[in-house]
Amino acid sequence: MGRRAKSGNGQEKNDMSRFSAENFERPVLDTPNDSKRILMHSCCAPCAAEVMDALAASEIETTIFFYNPNIHPRDEYEIRKEENIRYAEKLGMEFIDWDYNAKDWFDRTKGMEDEPERGIRCTECFDMRFEVTADYAAEHGFDLISSTLGISRWKNMPQINGCGELAASRHPGMHYWTYNWRKEGGSQRMIEISKREEFYQQEYCGCVYSLRDTNAWREQNGRDKIKRKVKFYGRDAVLGESEEA
Numbered sequence: 001m002g003r004r005a006k007s008g009n010g011q012e013k014n015d016m017s018r019f020s021a022e023n024f025e026r027p028v029l030d031t032p033n034d035s036k037r038i039l040m041h042s043c044c045a046p047c048a049a050e051v052m053d054a055l056a057a058s059e060i061e062t063t064i065f066f067y068n069p070n071i072h073p074r075d076e077y078e079i080r081k082e083e084n085i086r087y088a089e090k091l092g093m094e095f096i097d098w099d100y101n102a103k104d105w106f107d108r109t110k111g112m113e114d115e116p117e118r119g120i121r122c123t124e125c126f127d128m129r130f131e132v133t134a135d136y137a138a139e140h141g142f143d144l145i146s147s148t149l150g151i152s153r154w155k156n157m158p159q160i161n162g163c164g165e166l167a168a169s170r171h172p173g174m175h176y177w178t179y180n181w182r183k184e185g186g187s188q189r190m191i192e193i194s195k196r197e198e199f200y201q202q203e204y205c206g207c208v209y210s211l212r213d214t215n216a217w218r219e220q221n222g223r224d225k226i227k228r229k230v231k232f233y234g235r236d237a238v239l240g241e242s243e244e245a
C-alpha cells in the first residue's frame with residue numbers, strides 16, 4: 001500500500017492527486033505464488049503501460065506477450081503493437097511479438113458474430129488469447145501469467161479472470177494473477193501515462209464486430225464514425241478514457 005502524499009502544511013492529502021503518476025508511491029506487489037517473474041499478456045499500450053510501471057516498481061521480471069489475432073484490420077493491429085513495443089523498449093522489458101493468426105480467430109468465433117460485447121464471443125476471444133499465452137509460458141519456464149485487459153473499465157473483470165484461470169489450469173503449477181490493476185488510481189494513471197506518452201487512442205475494442213457495433217451506436221447517437229489511426233492521447237482534445245482502451 002502506498003503512503004499518502006503530504007500537502008504543504010503537512011496535512012494528509014486524501015484526494016485523487018495522491019494517485020497521480022507523479023505522486024503515487026507504488027506499493028511492492030506480492031504475486032500469488034511468490035514468483036518474481038511473469039509473462040504478461042498485453043492487448044495495447046494504453047492498457048499495458050500502468051501495469052508495466054507497477055510491475056517494474058515491484059521488481060517483477062516482466063515479459064510482454066502480444067498476442068491479439070482479434071484485432072482487425074491488420075494495420076490497426078500493427079499500430080497498436082508498435083505503440084506497445086515503444087513502451088516496452090522504454091522500460092527495457094522483453095517483448096514477444098506472437099502470431100497474427102486472424103483466420104483461426106474468425107473460425108473460433110464463427111456463429112457469434114452478432115453477440116454483444118462482454119458476451120460469449122468475448123469469452124471465446126479471451127480463452128483463445130490466454131490459452132496461447134499459457135502454452136507459451138509453460139514452454140518457456142513461466143509459472144505466472146496475467147493480462148492487461150482487465151484494467152479497462154469497458155471490460156468485465158470476472159469474465160477475464162475466469163478465462164485466465166481456466167487457461168492456467170491446463171498447465172500444472174501455472175497461476176493466473178487476478179490482480180485488480182484498476183484499484184488505487186490505476187485507471188487514472190492509465191490515462192495520464194497515455195497522454196504523457198501520446199499513445200495511439202483506439203476507439204473500439206478490436207474485432208471487426210466491435211468496429212461495426214461501435215459505429216452503429218455512434219450513428220444512432222448522431223456521432224461521426226470512427227476514424228482509425230488518427231487519434232492520439234495528449235494531442236487531441238480528449239479528456240477521458242476512450243470508448244475503448
Ligand code: SF4
Pocket residue numbers: 070071117118121122123125126205206207208209210
Ligand atoms: S469485442 Fe473485443 S473482446 Fe469481444 S470478441 Fe471483439 S475483440 Fe474480442
